[in-house]
Amino acid sequence: MEQLARTAKELDLPFGKREMTYNSRLAQELAKFAEQQQKGDDFHHAMFRAYFADGLNIGLKSVLSELGASVGLPEETVQEVLEKRMFKEAVDKDWTRSHQMGVTAVPTFMMNGMSLVGAQPYEKLAQMVESHGVNRRT
Numbered sequence: 001m002e003q004l005a006r007t008a009k010e011l012d013l014p015f016g017k018r019e020m021t022y023n024s025r026l027a028q029e030l031a032k033f034a035e036q037q038q039k040g041d042d043f044h045h046a047m048f049r050a051y052f053a054d055g056l057n058i059g060l061k062s063v064l065s066e067l068g069a070s071v072g073l074p075e076e077t078v079q080e081v082l083e084k085r086m087f088k089e090a091v092d093k094d095w096t097r098s099h100q101m102g103v104t105a106v107p108t109f110m111m112n113g114m115s116l117v118g119a120q121p122y123e124k125l126a127q128m129v130e131s132h133g134v135n136r137r138t
Helices: 002-010 025-036 040-053 061-070 075-084 088-100 122-130
Strands: 108-111 114-117
Touching: 025 040, 025 061, 025 075, 025 088, 040 061, 061 075, 108 122, 114 122
Parallel strands: none
Antiparallel strands: 108 114
């Protein structure tokens, strides 16, 4: 948490004092729906702020419903996604693939057999990508 707090401060990201760790499984499932609706980035940003800055319990359907609404997801569909666990199988597949690839922490960045674990400075990520022949955009 200390490293994450330092990195957030360096990047001027919102970061509060989170007292609890909450189960993010339903949030992951709703994120899959948000991605399908082209609202993935907005949802992930809202989720980051809710969890890391505001200390909200992202395991609660009520919190997830509010976050979904805040990025323009249809409220009734969000409720259905959460109640029926419509994206459970997709998240199960993600977890299985991550386990098979040896991921033990998030975030983990992987490229061609190389990996970086944990919050990393931009330059380290850029170095990893560039070392595999990807050019920086200008």
